[in-house]
Amino acid sequence: MNPKIEARSLSKTYVSARTGDKVEALRDVSFSVLPHEFVSIVGPSGCGKSTLLALAAGFALPTSGEVLADGVTITGPDPRRGVMFQDYALFPWRTVLGNVEFGPFARGAGVEERQAIARRYIAMVGLDGFEQRYPHELSGGMRQRCALARLLANEPEVLLMDEPLAAVDLQTRNILQDELLRLWGDDGEPAQRRAVLFVTHGIDEAVHLSDRVIVLGRRPGMIKEIVAIDLPRPRRAVRNSAAAGAHVEHIWSLIRDEAARAIVEETV
Amino acid sequence: MKVRAASLPAGHIDRKGKAIRWSLFRRLEFLFALAAVGAIWQLVSVAVGNKTLVPPPLLVIEAWLGLWRSDLPTDILASLVHLGIGYTLGTLTGLVLAILAARFIVVEAIVDPLVEVLRPIGAIAWIPLAILMFGISRSVPIFLIFYASIFPIFINTLAGVKQVDQQLVRAGQMLGASPRIVVMHVVVPAALPFVIAGARLSLGVAWMAMVAAELTGADSGLGWRLFWYQEFFAMDKVMAVILTIGVLGYVFDTLLRRLQARITRWSPESALSDP
Amino acid sequence: MTDAQRRWIPLLFFGSVVLAWEAAVRASGQSALASAVVPSPAGVAIAAARTISDGTLAAATAGSLFRVLLGFTIGAVLGIPLGLLMGFVQPLNRAFGPIVDSLRSIAPIAWIPMALLWLGIRGNAAVFIVTYAAFFPFVVNAVQGARLIDRNLVNAARALGARPALIVRSVILPSALPAILTGARISMAFAWGSIIAAELAMGIKVTSGGSGAVGLGQLMVSTLYIRRDVNALVLYMVVIGVIALIIDFGMRRLQRTLTPWRQP
Numbered sequence: 001m002n003p004k005i006e007a008r009s010l011s012k013t014y015v016s017a018r019t020g021d022k023v024e025a026l027r028d029v030s031f032s033v034l035p036h037e038f039v040s041i042v043g044p045s046g047c048g049k050s051t052l053l054a055l056a057a058g059f060a061l062p063t064s065g066e067v068l069a070d071g072v073t074i075t076g077p078d079p080r081r082g083v084m085f086q087d088y089a090l091f092p093w094r095t096v097l098g099n100v101e102f103g104p105f106a107r108g109a110g111v112e113e114r115q116a117i118a119r120r121y122i123a124m125v126g127l128d129g130f131e132q133r134y135p136h137e138l139s140g141g142m143r144q145r146c147a148l149a150r151l152l153a154n155e156p157e158v159l160l161m162d163e164p165l166a167a168v169d170l171q172t173r174n175i176l177q178d179e180l181l182r183l184w185g186d187d188g189e190p191a192q193r194r195a196v197l198f199v200t201h202g203i204d205e206a207v208h209l210s211d212r213v214i215v216l217g218r219r220p221g222m223i224k225e226i227v228a229i230d231l232p233r234p235r236r237a238v239r240n241s242a243a244a245g246a247h248v249e250h251i252w253s254l255i256r257d258e259a260a261r262a263i264v265e266e267t268v
Numbered sequence: 269m270k271v272r273a274a275s276l277p278a279g280h281i282d283r284k285g286k287a288i289r290w291s292l293f294r295r296l297e298f299l300f301a302l303a304a305v306g307a308i309w310q311l312v313s314v315a316v317g318n319k320t321l322v323p324p325p326l327l328v329i330e331a332w333l334g335l336w337r338s339d340l341p342t343d344i345l346a347s348l349v350h351l352g353i354g355y356t357l358g359t360l361t362g363l364v365l366a367i368l369a370a371r372f373i374v375v376e377a378i379v380d381p382l383v384e385v386l387r388p389i390g391a392i393a394w395i396p397l398a399i400l401m402f403g404i405s406r407s408v409p410i411f412l413i414f415y416a417s418i419f420p421i422f423i424n425t426l427a428g429v430k431q432v433d434q435q436l437v438r439a440g441q442m443l444g445a446s447p448r449i450v451v452m453h454v455v456v457p458a459a460l461p462f463v464i465a466g467a468r469l470s471l472g473v474a475w476m477a478m479v480a481a482e483l484t485g486a487d488s489g490l491g492w493r494l495f496w497y498q499e500f501f502a503m504d505k506v507m508a509v510i511l512t513i514g515v516l517g518y519v520f521d522t523l524l525r526r527l528q529a530r531i532t533r534w535s536p537e538s539a540l541s542d543p
Numbered sequence: 544m545t546d547a548q549r550r551w552i553p554l555l556f557f558g559s560v561v562l563a564w565e566a567a568v569r570a571s572g573q574s575a576l577a578s579a580v581v582p583s584p585a586g587v588a589i590a591a592a593r594t595i596s597d598g599t600l601a602a603a604t605a606g607s608l609f610r611v612l613l614g615f616t617i618g619a620v621l622g623i624p625l626g627l628l629m630g631f632v633q634p635l636n637r638a639f640g641p642i643v644d645s646l647r648s649i650a651p652i653a654w655i656p657m658a659l660l661w662l663g664i665r666g667n668a669a670v671f672i673v674t675y676a677a678f679f680p681f682v683v684n685a686v687q688g689a690r691l692i693d694r695n696l697v698n699a700a701r702a703l704g705a706r707p708a709l710i711v712r713s714v715i716l717p718s719a720l721p722a723i724l725t726g727a728r729i730s731m732a733f734a735w736g737s738i739i740a741a742e743l744a745m746g747i748k749v750t751s752g753g754s755g756a757v758g759l760g761q762l763m764v765s766t767l768y769i770r771r772d773v774n775a776l777v778l779y780m781v782v783i784g785v786i787a788l789i790i791d792f793g794m795r796r797l798q799r800t801l802t803p804w805r806q807p
Contacts, residue, residue, distance in 0.1 A: 059438055079444035089439040093457040093534045102453075106445035134534045154443060301638045321660065377552040388791070389784035392740045396767040396776050479650040480740045484747045491653070495748050498656035506656045514649035521648065 002071065003032035004158055004195040005056055005081075009065035012051055024220040025051040028065070031214055031226060033158070036193040038184065040206035041214045042251060044259035048221025049199045050086075053162050056197055057083045069158065079103060082156030084164045088147040090135040096122060096146050097131040103154035121149040124183065140168045141176060148183070159184075159196045166201065177208060178236045187234035207247045208235060215254050218262060224254050323504035332508035339493065340512065346488040347478060347516075350409040355474045358417025359467055365418070366425035376426070383422060391416035391477045399485045408485035409478055416477035420469035428462025429455065461532040468524040475517045490516075586774035587781070594775060599762065604782065607742065607758035611734045614673025618730055621674075622681025623723060629682070630689020643682055651676040651733075652740045659749065669741040669758065676737035677730040684726025688719030721798070721805045728794035735787055759783065 010029040015022055025048040033039045041049050054060045055067050058076040067074050069081060077083070090099050097118050104114035122128055125145040135143055144164060151159065165173045185193040200206050206213045213227045227250065231243055238244075306325050313324035323331075332340075369376035391412050398408045432455050440454040482491025490513050497505040561584050568583035594600035629636040629643075651672050658668035692715055700714045742760020757765075759779060766775045798805070 057438075057442060059441075077438065077441040079442065081442065083438070083442045085435050085439065087435065089433070089435040091436060091439070091454065091457070093460075102440070102445075103443040106440070106443050106449050106453075136534065150443070297637050298641045301642050304638075305642055374552065378556050381553040381557075385784070388787035389780050390736050390739070390787065392736060392743065393763075393780045393783045395743055396763045397773070397780070400767060400771075400773060400776070476650045476652075480652050480744070483652060483655065483744050494653060494656050498659070501660075503657065503660060510649060510653050510657070513653050514645060517650070518645060518648040 002035075003068075004035045004037075004070065005033040005197060006068045006071075007031050007052075007056070007065070008068070010052070010055060010062050010067055011064045012048070012055060012060070013063045026055075026062075027220040027222050029216075029221065029223055030065075031223065033195050033197055035195050036190045037212065038193070038196045038198065038210045039212050039214060040198045040200055040210040041216060042200060042203055042206045042255070043216030043221070043224075044218050044255050045201075045262040046265070047216040047218035047258075049216060050162055051221065052216075053083075053160055053197065053199050057081055057160050079107070079154045080156055081158045081160055082151040082154055084147055084151055084159065084161040086163045086166055088135075088143045088164075090143055090147055090150070092135050095132050095134055096127060096138070096149075099135070099146055100150045100153050102150060107154075117153050118149075121153045122146075124152070125149045125179070141172045144168065144176060145179070148180070152183070157194060159194055159198075161196065161198045163199055163201060165205065173202075173205070174239070177205060181209060181234070181236050186236055203248050203251050204240075204244070207231075207244050207251070208239065213247075213251060215251055217255065218258050227251060320501055320503050323507055327504045328507045328511070331502075331504040332511065335505060335508055340509075343488070343490045343493045343509070344512070344516070346406070347482065347490045350406060350482065350486070350489055351413060351474060351478050354410045354413025354478070355417050355471065358414040358474065359421050359470055361414070362418040362421035362466070362470065363425055363463070366422045366429065369422075369426055370429040379422075380426075383419060387419050391473065392480050395481060395484055398481070402485075404485055404487055406486055406488055409481035409489060409491075412477040412481035412485075413474045416473045417470040420473060421463070421466035424462045424466025424469065425459065428459035428466070431462070432458040461528075464524070464528045464531050468521070468528055471520060471524055475520065479513060580773065582773045582777040587778050590772060590775040590778045594778065600778075600782065603757050603759045603762040604786070607738050607760065608786075610670050610758060611673055611731075611738050614670045614675075614738070615677045615727075615730060615734045617670075617674045618677030618734070619681055619727065622678045622726075622730075623685045626682040626685020626726075627689045627719065630686040636686060640686075643679065647679045647683075651737050652744060655741060655744045655748075659745070669738060669745060669760075672741040673734045673738050676733040680729040680733060681723070681726045684722045684729070685719070688722030688726075691722060692718040717802075721802045724794075724798045724802060728791070728798065731790050731794055732787070735783075735790055739783060 008030055010026055011024075012026040013022055013024045029048075029052065031039075041052060043049055051060070055062055056074070058074045058078060058081065061075070069078075074081075091102065094102065097115065100122055101114040101118035104117050109117070119128070119131070122131060125148055127142060127145050127149065130138070130142065135146065138146065144167075147164070165176055168176065181187075184196065198206070198209060203213075207229055210229055213229060215224045215227060216222065217224045227247060229247055231238075231241070231247075309325050313319070313322045316322045319327065365375075365379055369379050394412060394415060395408070398411050402408050402411065436454055436458060437450055440450045445453065478489070479491045482489035483494060486492045490509055494506055494509050497503075497509065565584045568581055568586075571581075591600075629639060654672060654675060655668065658671040662668045662671055696714050696718065697710060700710045705713070738758065739760045742758040743764060744760075746761040746764030759782070763776060763779050766772050766779070
């Protein structure tokens with residue numbers, strides 16, 4: 001199977017506009033995401049997870065190396081690679097309906113068509129009845145669902161998600177994780193699932209959701225290990241099994257020291 | 269999985285009734301305060317005894333009503349014409365400059381310092397030069413108003429465009445929006461609260477500039493009329509014009525404030541204000 | 544474009560504008576003298592040298608600043624207590640708030656005709672205008688300052704055993720101070736703007752002589768009508784702007800010194 005997303009020797013160095021200092025965010029990162037795979041990226045603060053996602057999304061270009069989608073080099077954002085942002089990036093001046101229909105609208109769909117598409121996905125994420133609400137009237141979990149619906153309404157081939165569940169409380173987080181799995185097709189046929197690249201701080205979250213976990217180290221960001229999670233699907237039913245715990249422990253042992261150092265070294 | 273409609277506030281309908289009662293209450297309080305001020309005014313006027321020095325409220329109201337039949341409509345119209353032309357041209361100029369400055373960094377590098385240098389001088393300091401250039405005429409207030417209006421809207425629009433969250437722009441891009449759609453449907457709505465705040469501030473300075481310019485360098489308008497009546501020592505008419513200026517200014521600001529509230533309905537954030 | 548590059552562009556641009564301006568004026572045959580019709584950079588410099596050396600500029604500036612200080616002080620003395628009172632006593636705020644707002648919306652300079660009648664032409668009318676202009680920012684900001692006082696802090700002080708006088712000195716005043724100082728800064732800015740306007744109006748409209756000490760506004764008027772020196776006019780405009788900047792800079796400095804805990 002050809003990979004959906006492929007990173008080859010990806011490196012990214014930032015240059016501060018003011019001071020001219022160089023920061024090496026990523027060095028020589030290579031991995032691939034297969035068409036129906038759920039892949040997570042974890043690592044301590046400052047390991048370049050979000051930079052990696054930005055490169056995959058096309059928001060930034062690598063300093064060296066390349067990242068490919070379906071074998072073609074990525075040069076910019078594209079609706080086939082939908083992005084879920086950490087603070088949802090919902091358009092505050094548009095209602096839920098207005099947000100979800102934005103993708104079809106941007107691509108020229110007529111009013112009736114895009115509203116029908118939007119309503120379908122709003123119902124799918126469980127927000128029906130809230131179409132006319134503005135984002136500031138919604139709770140965190142509801143905003144997340146809205147962002148997800150907006151994303152899915154474009155029917156992307158790949159989902160790129162940057163710590164989407166970071167801003168909600170733990171109980172909501174667990175519920176939303178299972179929601180995500182359901183929408184993704186956790187309990188269905190593998191061929192129905194889309195490729196997902198998921199950045200998170202939560203190791204247990206990564207293990208619960210993914211088929212494989214990429215573990216990054218920091219300064220510079222390099223791959224420590226890619227862990228295959230062989231837990232059976234559907235995963236929604238089972239949480240905190242012994243096998244899952246073993247994976248979590250293993251990954252944690254890889255990054256524990258660096259995470260401790262990050263607490264002291266990282267500034268806001 | 270259905271989500272319960274838990275966010276509909278309890279007693280939703282009752283809230284509306286409460287809101288109506290509250291605004292009525294506040295209007296009564298305002299009328300009471302108004303009456304109190306009127307009473308104090310009357311007392312002062314009686315105490316001073318000189319109707320020219322401190323015209324009593326009733327005399328002023330009488331004068332005001334009488335003015336409606338003579339000069340007031342003409343003066344109001346003249347002032348509104350000054351304001352209309354100056355403010356419209358000024359805000360348009362400020363908007364265009366801000367958009368160019370946001371788009372082209374060279375423009376910003378030149379215009380921004382220019383604004384920083386000219387703003388402290390203030391529109392009023394331009395009056396003598398304006399009189400020299402145009403003579404005593406309606407061009408003086410129009411020019412002053414035009415000049416004064418440019419600054420607040422320029423500063424606020426530029427800031428508004430710059431503070432547009434880049435994540436929103438990226439969200440638009442990844443949803444497939446072309447650059448044109450990103451500008452028109454992401455940048456513009458995101459910057460709009462700041463633009464309208466700037467328009468409101470511009471109106472404030474424009475109003476001040478109008479009064480000052482008409483007072484000193486024009487031959488028409490409410491400001492000019494103030495000194496006209498003063499020369500006849502018709503202080504009741506002077507007060508009437510002063511009140512008219514105050515009320516009109518308040519009305520315009522309220523209109524823009526309402527517009528501002530409607531446009532920023534969706535956002536709990538507030539925009540830049542001066543200073 | 545780096546920061547350093549950005550700083551050079553305006554310098555280069557304005558530098559060349561000034562040079563081109565001077566060259567254009569010279570080329571058109573005008574001299575840099577007081578009889579010039581169009582101002583030129585050299586002319587402004589000459590006017591500066593003249594007015595500084597014969598003391599007129601200094602005297603006028605001092606006259607205006609004195610009036611500003613006077614009006615500012617009166618405005619503060621009247622406005623701060625009223626604002627604090629209104630902020631503490633909500634019914635007062637609700638009753639008189641709208642009145643204050645309405646009076647505030649009348650441009651200070653509109654009161655000139657009445658002020659002239661009440662206070663005469665000796666410059667007190669100008670002080671009245673300045674006081675009027677400075678009064679409202681103090682009130683508005685003092686109200687804000689009073690409202691911002693955190694009850695928790697007052698209770699904390701009481702729990703620690705402080706007596707009322709100490710509470711006022713160490714909790715209430717510092718809490719309200721940032722807002723009051725902001726009001727002071729805005730008042731100063733308004734005051735400086737209004738004095739020029741008031742002096743201009745008095746200079747233009749009051750035809751009888753002897754208007755007391757001459758301020759910058761009146762100097763500008765006499766330059767406009769008597770000397771017709773357009774270079775001097777530009778000079779005075781620059782002076783007005785420079786003083787406005789100094790005032791703002793000074794007030795911000797004061798704010799930082801007196802309330803260092805305030806986040807910008």
